[in-house]
Amino acid sequence: MKRILIICISLVIVLFAAGYLCLKFLPPFTAIQSASAMENQIVLVDVGNNYPFGDIQIQDVMVNNNSKPSKAKVQVSNHSKGFIISDNFDGEEAREYSFKDLDEVMLKPKTNPKEQLKEVNEGKADKAAIIYAITLSHEEPVHKVIIKYRYLFYEGEMELSID
Template sequence: MKKKRWIFTLIIVIAAVGFYSFIKFNPPIEVNTLGMSQSHKSVVVGIGNTGFSKMEILNVSVNNNEKPVEAKVQVSNHSRGLIITEDFDSKEAREFGFTNIKDVTIPARTSFSDREKDSDNKNDKIYGISALHNKAIHTVYIKYRYLGISFEEKVSIDS
């Protein structure tokens, strides 16, 4: 009886480690758009979730893990797209649904490749991380959580 319990426990542990490893080596974030202002002090990184559960953005930093002056998530629709702005409060920018990072979760199946497969609905929501900084931005770091596991995506901005 003890041997069966031990084997069952071992199988559960192996399955849990396998699941964790699969998720860790196949992160769900997809970067599909990249835009920047001429000064490179404002960037937008379009993101999607290829996974089967929601994804939570935890933090955004730039360059050498510096805190940006401001960072927000754009929630827009496919036909309107994303905007590059240096002022989140401008009249033009308000139409693009800028939201605090902590207030947005990225639903499953919101990746660019999923959208291409099901291109019937042009009003699907699209998501972008927008960051403003007082110096040119060369790198954006996006920390996020998926199924309780933390990840960090490094996005290089070509100058």
């Protein structure tokens, strides 16, 4: 009986360790630079969730040398509408788009922007599928974006170089 208990506890520990390593080396969060304006002072980063279950919560966004961007919001849209590149979230053009605070949005499963773009190009995409992008602006050109996120029990960080 004691041996079975030890085997079960060991198995649970191994499964948790394997899950953690999987999250570390195959992260659920993905981000790609989509667009920029004003010499990289405004940057649009498409973000999504690679995994088929569980939501991702964006915790924080920083730029360059761990500075806070002047403004940062998440756009929630669909393939038909797309995104807008603007730092004026309350402007007339931006009113047609949905800008939310970072902590208001949970990235749903299977929202990898690369996979979604592939489906669009192949004509297989659902035009109403949800897409996400982080829009940020900064007083200096942005060269690097650091996004901290939480997925289940795992807290991760992704660094993205901006061209």
